[in-house]
Amino acid sequence: MTNSADQSWTHAGHGLPSAEPSLNTTAIATGLQLPAGFAAIAGDPELGPAITRNLARVEKKLREAIANSDPLADATSRHLVEAGGKRVRPLLALLCAHLGDASLPAVVQAAVVVELTHLATLYHPPRRPHRA
DSSP, rough: OOOTTTTTEEEEOOOOTTTOOOOOHHHHHOOOOEGGGGHHHHOOOOOOOOHHHHHHHHHHHHHHHOSSSSSSHHOOOOOOHHOOOHHHHHHHHHHHHHOTTSSSHHHHHHHHHHHHHHHHHSSSSOOOOOOO
């Protein structure tokens, strides 16, 4: 998500089980990095890999969700998703899920919705009423 010269990030990959998840998602998970403020999470032997796997699932589902048959819409939405970013919003959603049952499929879906909502605000600036 960032170049390796940026020292404000902590690598979040902690080795994933070979059967989990798909190859494409595993490749995404291997390259994920968490912001430096989340170093304790990245270093946790249980929480770190769980968050990394679910963030990889979020990334994969984001790419699936923005795919569009219209070339202009596809290029525009793909640009925003591939621009990267810290993904703090879905990260926080995934972390909060660990207060309950983080294994539910709805957890990843909720994190995707949070990030898609954020991306939508980047497409459309807020409209202000005309002042008379």
